[in-house]
Amino acid sequence: MxxxxxxxxxxxxxxxxxxxxxxxxxxxxxxxxxxxxxxxxxGFVDIHNHGGGGHTFTTGDAAAARQAAAFHLGHGTTTLLASLVSSPFDLMRDATVAYRELFAEGVIAGIHFEGPYLAELRCGAQNPAFLRDPSIAEIAELVKLGEGAVRMMTIAPERTGAVEAIRLLVAEGVVAAIGHTDATYDQTLAGIDAGATVATHLFNGMRPVHHREPGPIIGLLGDQRVACELVADGIHLHDGTLLFAATTGGADRTVLVTDAMSAAGMSDGTYDLGGQAVIVADRVARLARDGSIAGSTLTMDAALRQAVGAGIPIEQAARMAATTPAERIGLGDSTxxxxxxxxxxxxxxxxxxxxxxxxxxxx
Structure with missing residues (x-):
């Protein structure tokens, strides 16, 4: 003992x-x-992580994924989802097969597909060449191939077939998340009614709030069924926005995530994210083509410090960094x-x- x-x-x-x-x-x-x-x-539970320490989850390379997970473990993340970005279906399929062993070993807690069923207008750092309407056949094949490894998928609820896709995910025990969306308030609620329970990095990659058309942000933050991811790096969100969202949603509905890419823990320079060049300068990652924020260089320990520094009590920040995300991906009875x-x-x-x-x- x-x-x-x-x-x-x-x-x-x-x-x-x-x-x-x-x-x-x-x-x-x-x-x-x-x-x-x-x-x-x-131990921190990061449900949105694309890589770190110079290694990425986005290419389906199991050896690289193992190294990325090890890097984040050194920063306190004992459980994480390997997040891919919008990709051709062949890559999604190959990554699912490649990561089954890591899932079985417990190196990762599953796979999160952030796309490709996202909105072009709010694609952010997602590669627009790969965006498309949801495919029931693709989703069903991935879930079957994953043998339990496919844990979460982010979808824009306004896309044709999105509601049906969300229903399928939920029926298969996969967490449906809403993100990278230009949905109206009503379209957002339709996605939630279909079973979506997570907001992918709230505020980022979403139609802004307007008092006559609240859009997805108000729809997601205001619905008790949804837990909202927040990238607490002081870049994606102002600390005032972070505190407002965490206070409004409460620690039981707020999830700290890194949205980290391979550049986390590395020096400034040029990196790749989903086939697109990303320039990192002074810890900020931006697409070379248009300057859009492209993931982060964040680790979960830094996210916790940012949240506490913004005025969130440490016991609530710990819940947001571990307990709530574990519960939302179905692991609350073990970690x-x-x-x-x-x-x-x-x-x-x-x-x-x-x-x-x-x-x-x-x-």
Whole structure:
């Protein structure tokens, strides 16, 4: 049995004391005096991640995916989805097959297809050459090939066939997300009514709010059925917007994500995202062709610090970075919180919230 001491962030609040680990699981939380001010949080759960450490998830290369996951593990992310960008169907199919082994090993918690069924007008850094209406046949084949690995898919609900596609995803146990959309408020609600439960990076890649046509942002943020991803890097969102959305949605409906690309943790330079050149300067990633923000260089520990710095209490930020995303992708009964019986997936942080240790399955 292993024991860790510090300020432990649990679903019920902060406990100063000791955390006992036995057999890779959380055995007990014991209040008591501590000699360190370190923080012990549940391991981060990133449901929107395209790569990091110079490696990418977007090409379907299993070796690169393994390295990207290892990079983010070093920053406290014990569970993540390998997110692809809009791609030809052959690549989507090949990546699904390639990542099944990583899924079976627990290196990744599944695959997130961000596209290609997205809106051209709000494509952002998605490659417009690959955008198209949803295909029921494609989705069904991917789900079957994945053998449980396909965990989430982002769709623009206004596209022809989108509502039917969302219904299929939900019926197959896949999380349907709404994003990169120019949908009206009513079209957004139609997608939610069909079963969509996640908003892909709220505000970014979406029609802006207007008081006479609220659009997708108000539709998603205002619906209790939907959890909203927020890219907390100080670039995608102003801290005031981050705080507003997190306060409005609440920690049970807010998910911190990185939307990281291969350049996370790397130096400035030119990188690739979905076949498009991305220039990274002073940690900001932008498409070379038009300057659009192209993913991020964020890690989840930095996202947590940004959220706390914006005024979100650490216990709520921890829920947004671990508990809520784990619950939304169906893993809340195994990870995402410091609760006896769950996996000992933990991140140990300094008083200043920098990573000093990571435990995955207690190791």
């Amino acid at each position: 292993t024991k860790l001491s510090g300020r432990i962030v649990t679903p019920e609040g902060i406990v100063s004391g000791s955390l006992r680990i036995d057999g890779g699981r959380i055995a007990a939380i014991e209040p008591g005096p501590v000699e360190t001010e370190q923080w012990i949080l549940p 995402g919180a410091i609760v006896p019986g769950l996996r000992a997936d933990l991140v140990i942080l300094s008083p200043e919230l920098h990573v000093t240790g990571v435990r995955r399955n207690g190791t």
